[in-house]
Amino acid sequence: MSTLKSDLQSFLRPDQVSDNVSILAQHSRDESYHEPVLPDVVVFPESTDDVVKIVSYASANQIPIVPFGTGTSLEGHVVPIQRGISMDMMRMNKxxxxxxxxxxxxxxxxxxxxxxxxxxxxxxxxxxxxxxxxxxxxxxxxxxxxxxxxxxxxxxxxxxxxxxxxxxxxxxxxxxxxxxxxxxxxxxxxxxxxxxxxxxxxxxxxxxxxxIPEKTIAARAEFPDVESCVRASTAIVGAGIPVVRMELVDGPFVEAFNKYTGSTFSPNPTLFLEFNGNARNVEADVEAAMEIIQEEGCTTFDHVSDDQARHTMWETRHNALYAFMHQYPGYGHMSTDVCVPVSKLPAAVVRAKELLDETGARGAIVGHVGDGNFHVTMAVRTDDPEDVARANRFNEALVHTSLELGGTCTGEHGVGLGKMKYQEIEHGEAISVMRAIHSILDPLNIMNPGKLVDSPATVESHHA
Amino acid sequence: MSTLKSDLQSFLRPDQVSDNVSILAQHSRDESYHEPVLPDVVVFPESTDDVVKIVSYASANQIPIVPFGTGTSLEGHVVPIQRGISMDMMRMNKxxxxxxxxxxxxxxxxxxxxxxxxxxxxxxxxxxxxxxxxxxxxxxxxxxxxxxxxxxxxxxxxxxxxxxxxxxxxxxxxxxxxxxxxxxxxxxxxxxxxxxxxxxxxxxxxxxxxxIPEKTIAARAEFPDVESCVRASTAIVGAGIPVVRMELVDGPFVEAFNKYTGSTFSPNPTLFLEFNGNARNVEADVEAAMEIIQEEGCTTFDHVSDDQARHTMWETRHNALYAFMHQYPGYGHMSTDVCVPVSKLPAAVVRAKELLDETGARGAIVGHVGDGNFHVTMAVRTDDPEDVARANRFNEALVHTSLELGGTCTGEHGVGLGKMKYQEIEHGEAISVMRAIHSILDPLNIMNPGKLVDSPATVESHHA
The missing domain is CATH 3.30.465.10 (Uridine Diphospho-n-acetylenolpyruvylglucosamine Reductase; domain 3)
Known part of the structure; x- marks a missing residue:
């Protein structure tokens, strides 16, 4: 038994510490294309007090520690690249x-x-x-x-x-x-x-x-092209309509969904919307949005309000990624995550389409277009360096486009491992402030080391 | 001519540097009861580049530097307690x-x-x-x-x-x-x-x-007591009505306003409200709010929508402080600023009324009650230590009430000098993180020293 494990078991119950290989493997990766690394040990704290003991131990012994939740991050956040302790927080679930x-x-x-x-x-x-x-x-x-x-x-x-x-x-x-x-x-x-x-x-x-609002209405609107779809979404935000969800799903996703489920939607760029509030206000909102959508060239508009119908309507959006990836069995998933000021969204989306053509990456666009945030989901052969390089080239080119337009490299997925390389170019001198804050709060660089900010201090990989 | 002034004039134009006594006096204080301190010099940067030069000079010579705007802060934020440079930002006004x-x-x-x-x-x-x-x-x-x-x-x-x-x-x-x-x-x-x-x-x-919204409606609602007024406000927030402003003005303020302007409002606790949006929605909001207000015992309810009438209606609120202080010529102004979770607001306001009675402080209540934030405005004889002590006792007791209820010592005025003494009790161990961040970013402690966080480093008062 490793020293690390027996040390941890000196203040935790035996079932709170594991170096079982399948447990280690579960904590070696997230849902992204980033390469897994096994932690040395997984701990399962059940209270703040447990966390204090574990962190104090890790600190005293300069052992890296990575908090782990559901493992659904998309940029390698929870991969314990310097090994050490993966701290699974899922027993603290009250x-x-x-x-x-x-x-x-x-x-x-x-x-x-x-x-x-x-x-x-x-x-x-x-x-x-x-x-x-x-x-x-x-x-x-x-x-x-x-x-x-x-x-x-x-x-x-x-x-x-x-x-x-x-x-x-x-x-x-x-x-x-x-x-x-x-x-x-x-x-x-x-x-x-x-x-x-x-x-x-x-x-x-x-x-x-x-x-929970009195009434919720879901709607879908098809457009002849992605640009008009995006223009409609920015116009809805601009008009101050309090839309609750507004999602772009590109044609290839709709096609993939049709294949996956047997549905027969036209494979057009589609905007999925949701409105809520009291009955009177929410109907006024839908009407106002419909006017804008029609001005932007919408070809089909439907809306529904009962729970089941809303759920069915939104399935295309919710299952877009799974349906798309289903076409590429065994492929890995890489997703871009740029977010730009909304006025720049049409330009950014047009550029993304061009880049898909130029690089030949297998991707399609889905986006939280009301915030200026969209993803290009790519199916990547992770065992083919050429293919990974192609997807990376696409991702990098799109990030640079976003930064030039005043946007960010990540609207919601976070930095993790995948977006570290853009931190200096996005934040410039501000990165020095981030590093200073990190260095003063985590001087030993044991907290999820190697993520988000490069810290001057480094801790040797710990092999128990 | 002082070294400080001539040093600064070596890289700024002569009219950007002043040690004129009346200029120094203007930069010695804010609108609060805190004691003025003259800076050694006032500088007027006109660009980011000027600021860089001034800050770099101050840093190289360990001279305190206090940015100054309109001087309308309420907790002594801009008082240069360690003298040095007051940096007036008002020429950077584009x-x-x-x-x-x-x-x-x-x-x-x-x-x-x-x-x-x-x-x-x-x-x-x-x-x-x-x-x-x-x-x-x-x-x-x-x-x-x-x-x-x-x-x-x-x-x-x-x-x-x-x-x-x-x-x-x-x-x-x-x-x-x-x-x-x-x-x-x-x-x-x-x-x-x-x-x-x-x-x-x-x-x-x-x-x-x-x-700018299509339509704005202002309303006023009188209540028999402050508690029912506060209950109505929390109920409106709870109902999800998107009220834009919702202000409590206590009876003594209304009386003071009547005396000041010759108006004849009933001297009851009054809620001032504002709603906006498209015409249809905003009327629905007013109706919904009115229902709640009546359930809570409102005795009088008016609403108006044209610009002039709205302005007139809100004058009581906007001029409450001036009207109240007008009754006490030559007195200083001390304002409490607690903010509590909205469910605790009725209890906090009741306690404030009791404390006014217990301490005999001359005060009245006005508040942003939709956020759980309210002020007790006190007229204080600043030359009478006994009177200042009384107001301070009131302020302290109310802050402790707020902290016990899960609230903060300052909802919006900030810490400055006046709320420093509550930082440790409010933030506990988190103050160590604030101090660490301050010490790493401002290691010489020259940036508005002696405010917000106590920093371990201190700079000797600079007398040019």
């Missing part, structure tokens, strides 16, 4: 407190998005951030996740009120009060949200929740 | 770029709120944060200002997209891209907003703007 009158709920980091919404449904409430995957709240906060509803409800950073965090030195902090606004002290909540485990471990979250 | 399609505008820090809204009106846009004072955008960002519209549009932190900042070492950084959302790097924008000049000098801001 909804601790619901405060309906404050529209707040306190959860442990291993609570899943769907689990939370099930619990909240009993109070007529819901949690609004929806990244697609049924991710853990801790992981969503760590990556500042967002998704289809962000155009209306914001990203994780907008929905986290306060965090409990275990710092690399074992200190437990609370980043903020529960007040809806505050000008007291530096904004630590916003700093820890999106820090990808590099500054500390999130052990508790107070997040904002919302009342 | 609106640099308006991007209507992105709902973004780029401004220099000395642009005033009203100046910006005049400029934006030509585009059918407005800037939504309204702290009352016609403050500078740089100062508003530095204190994370908010105010009457925050319940709908958020605080400064929610409305700043990106900042240009000159760091204490003279480096110029940009905190973020212009994308509506991003998961790239640490969130520096949120960190610098509210940092009160202690981490660097804001030299440019990209802020979010909004379309």
């Amino acid at each position: 909804v601790l407190e619901v405060r309906p009158d404050d529209f707040l709920v306190c959860v442990q980091p291993g609570v899943l998005k769907e689990q939370l919404n099930e619990e909240l449904g009993r109070y007529g409430l819901f949690f609004a951030v929806d990244p697609g995957a049924n991710a853990s709240l801790g992981g969503m906060a760590a990556t500042n996740a967002s998704g289809t509803t962000t155009v209306r409800y914001g990203a994780m950073r907008d929905n986290v009120r306060s965090l409990e965090v275990v710092l690399p030195n074992g200190t437990v902090i609370h980043t903020a009060s529960l007040a809806a606004k505050s000008s007291s002290g530096y904004n630590l909540t916003g700093l820890f949200v999106g820090s990808e485990g590099t500054l500390g471990v999130i052990t508790e979250l107070w997040v904002r929740v919302w009342g | 609106v640099l770029e308006v991007r209507p399609d992105d709902f973004l505008v780029c401004v220099q820090p000395g642009v005033l709120k009203e100046q910006l809204n005049e400029e934006l009106g030509r585009y059918g846009l407005f800037f939504a944060v309204d702290p009352g004072a016609n403050a500078s955008l740089g100062g508003m960002a530095a204190t994370n200002a908010s105010g009457t519209t925050t319940v709908r549009y958020g605080a400064m932190r929610d409305n700043v997209r990106s900042l240009e900042v000159v760091l204490p070492n003279g480096t110029v950084i940009h905190t973020a891209s212009l994308a509506a959302k991003s998961s790239s790097g640490y969130n520096l924008t949120g960190l610098f907003v509210g940092s009160e000049g202690t981490l660097g000098v804001i030299t440019e801001l990209w802020v979010r703007v909004w379309g």
Whole structure:
């Protein structure tokens, strides 16, 4: 038995520490194309106190530590590239407190998005951030996740009120009060949200929740081309219509979905929309959106309001990725994630289409177009360096386009391993501030080392 | 001529440097009860490059430097307690770029709120944060200002997209891209907003703007007591009605306003409301709010929509402070600023009323009740230590009540000098993170020293 494992078992129960090969393999990778690395050991804390002990031990022994949730990250965030400890947070999975009158709920980091919404449904409430995957709240906060509803409800950073965090030195902090606004002290909540485990471990979250609206209407609108579809979406945002979701699904995705499910939608670029509110307002919103959509050349427009029909309508969007990848069995998945100011979205999407043609990458576009964020999903032969290089060339060219347009390399997937190479060019001198903050809070560079910011300090790979 | 002045004039024009006594006096204080301190010199940068030179000089010579806007802060933020350089940002007052399609505008820090809204009106846009004072955008960002519209549009932190900042070492950084959302790097924008000049000098801001709504309705509702008024406000927020402003004005303020203007409003606790949107939705909102208000025992309800009538209706709120202080000529002004989770607001307001009775402080309540934030405005004889002590006792007791209820010591005024004593009790161990961040970014402790966080390093008072 390794020293590391026996050390950890000196203060944790035996079943909280594992070096079983299949457990290690589960914690070696995420859902992306990034190469897996086995951790030396996986630990399963069950309380903040457990996390304090584990982090203090790792700190005293300079052992890398990577918090792990559902493993659904897309840029290699949870790959323990310097081995060490993978800390699986999924046993800390309780909804601790619901405060309906404050529209707040306190959860442990291993609570899943769907689990939370099930619990909240009993109070007529819901949690609004929806990244697609049924991710853990801790992981969503760590990556500042967002998704289809962000155009209306914001990203994780907008929905986290306060965090409990275990710092690399074992200190437990609370980043903020529960007040809806505050000008007291530096904004630590916003700093820890999106820090990808590099500054500390999130052990508790107070997040904002919302009342379930009286009425929800889903709609789909087909367009002759992607450009007119994007123009319609920016016009809807510009008109101030409080659309809740607004998603572009490109023709190739619709085709893939038809093949996958036997449905017979026209393989046109399609905008999927959702509106909610009280009955009167939401119908006015749909009408106003429909006018804009028609001006932009929409060829087909449908809308539905009952639950089942809405679910069916949105299936094309929700299953787009799976249907697309289904055409390429055994291929890996690489997704771009640029986000540009909305006025630049048509130009960025046009450029993406050109780049697909130029590079011959197998990809199609899907996007949270209300925020200026879109993905080109690519099927990649991960065992073929040529093919990976092609996809990388595409990704890089698109990131550079985004940066030139005033955008970012990652709207929601985060930096992890995949976007580190763009940090200097995106942030310029600001990277020095990020490095300084990292170096003062994690001086031993043990917190998810090698991710998000390059830190001057490095820790030798730990082989137990 | 002092060395400091001649040094500064070696790289600035003579009219950009002043030690004229009345100029020094203007930069010695803000609008609060905090004791003035004269800076050694006032400089007037006209560009980011000027700021870089001034900050680099101050850094090389360990001279304290305090950025100064309109001097409308309320906790002594701009008082140069260690003397040194007061840097007046008001010559950097240009609106640099308006991007209507992105709902973004780029401004220099000395642009005033009203100046910006005049400029934006030509585009059918407005800037939504309204702290009352016609403050500078740089100062508003530095204190994370908010105010009457925050319940709908958020605080400064929610409305700043990106900042240009000159760091204490003279480096110029940009905190973020212009994308509506991003998961790239640490969130520096949120960190610098509210940092009160202690981490660097804001030299440019990209802020979010909004379309001027089709219709705006103002309303006023009188209640038999403050508690029912507060309950009505929390119920309106709870119902999800998108109220734009919702302000409590306590009876004594209404009385003071009547005396001041000759108006004849009943001296009851009054809720002032504003709704906006397209005509159909906004009327539905007013109806829904009216129902709630009546259930909570409202005795009188009026609403108006034309510009002049709205302005007149809101005068009671906007002039409440001046009317109240008008009764106490020569007195100083101290304002509490607690913000609690909205469900705790009725309890906090009841406690504030009790504390007013117990301490005998001369005060009345006004509040942004939709956010859980309210102020007790007190008239204080600043030359009478007993009277100042009484007001301080009241303020302290109310802050402790707020912290016990899960709230903050300052919802919007900021820390400055006045709220430093509560930072440890509010933030606990998190203060160590704030100090670490401050110490690594401002290791010489020259940036607005002695404010917001106590830093271990201290710089001797500089007497030129």
